[in-house]
Amino acid sequence: MTKVILKNYVTGKAKESDLEVVPTEAVELKVPEGSKDVIVLKNLYLSCDPYMRGRMTKHDTPSYVPDFIPGEVVTGFGVSKVIDSTHADFKVGDLVWGTTGWEEYSLISNPQNFFKINHPELPLSYYTGVLGMPGLTAYAGFYEIASPKEGEYVFISAAAGAVGQLVGQFAKLMGCYVVGSAGSDEKVELLKNKFGFDDAFNYKKESDLDLALKRCFPDGIDIYFENVGGAMLEAVLNNMRLHGRISACGMISQYNLAEPEGVRNLFQIIPKGIRIEGFLVFHHYAKYPKFEEMTVQYIKEGKIIYVEDTVEGLENAPSALIGLYEGRNVGKQVVVVSKE
Incomplete structure (x- = not known):
């Protein structure tokens, strides 16, 4: 063994x-x-x-x-x-x-x-x-932390990962406009053609993340599901709408850095009234039965693909x-x- x-x-x-x-x-x-x-x-x-x-x-x-x-x-x-x-x-x-x-x-x-x-x-x-920790993370971070409404504009980074792919599908089921970023063309195609995102982009091919987000969200972002941090978070803050919400799940771009990157435009949260809330899935374990019941039904009805x-x-x-x-x-x- x-x-x-x-x-x-x-x-x-x-x-x-x-x-x-x-x-x-x-x-x-x-x-x-x-x-x-x-x-x-x-x-x-x-x-x-x-x-x-x-x-x-x-x-x-x-x-x-x-x-x-x-x-x-x-x-x-x-x-x-x-x-x-x-x-x-x-x-x-x-x-x-x-x-x-x-x-x-x-x-x-x-x-x-x-x-x-x-x-x-x-x-x-x-x-x-989908039915374990990442699924409960997506559920808690989107429904409980971001407080979504039908028709809102939602952006998800690391959107093809274990959590992001579910957040996007939850958002589409709510009637939101959904865009994701990922690190390869293959993943971008997966987001658009398999998970039903409205749009997606390969961040590695974008010379200016701020412009990429303006292209995808000409009217701004209501909800950002944060999985990446660093330069992506900085670009998102420039494009958030009034009273936007950021559900801070992770910042994977920073995990391997000896010295984490700074975000230089945090002042944006003041005039825009942006709420940024981090969370840990462990604090939401009590919601697991409700999450499981909902998600199993979506899977069996073919409304969620994993x-x-x-x-x-x-x-x-x-x-x-x-x-x-x-x-x-x-x-x-x-x-x-x-x-x-």
Whole structure:
């Protein structure tokens, strides 16, 4: 059996060599004698997510999630099957999603942040994405934080990613005008032809982001779903409408920088009355049942389409994660550990 570890803390750009796939010690696949509220999981699918880059760096002050510890197994969201349990809420054979180890089997104490999978008739990998943490992130950030109205103008950066593709589809279902940015022509075509965005552009081909946004939004932007930060955020502020809202989900352009970029035009938020609100998905877990019910119905009715980028095997997990920060993935990046 194998696991993925962080070799050393990272500064600057993360590399595949910062992670290592190593053998694990032989483990008994049972809850240790006398242990209470413990489950043993067989991991099926692992989720590669942008926030994991922050956990690869040593922080002097605690972040919202703990730093990884060099030499210890990397953890992240995943889909798993319960193979032993002393927890009253989880039975052998249950399918669950939550934070697990990047390894074949994990021992989890006090699994209060695990959710049972209620729709195993859908692809289980969906619970790393559209029906898991990224999906709930899109739901909370768009409906709860941005407070959208029919007919509004919505812009989404990193729009072909795990979260962005859903925000765009939620916005279209509300009757909004939706534009996304992405880092390749392939992703731009995906946004327009598969996800139904009204327009999209490849930011790498734009010499002036401010002009690109003026071209797409001649009347300005009501809602910006922020996944990128830096120069894109600066350009967006120039194009926001009066009382616009920015739902700040992530800033992936900054994660690999030793010194984050500044945004020089924050004064724009004052005369325009712009509201910028950041959020963490953990604060919205109570909304998961409502989100799941709505999204499952949309999926079954064909109103939401979800694209995944999958790799097979733990040995390919480091490459998949680092590829996320280089924009190599098309859609939600998933690592398949075992299909059953």
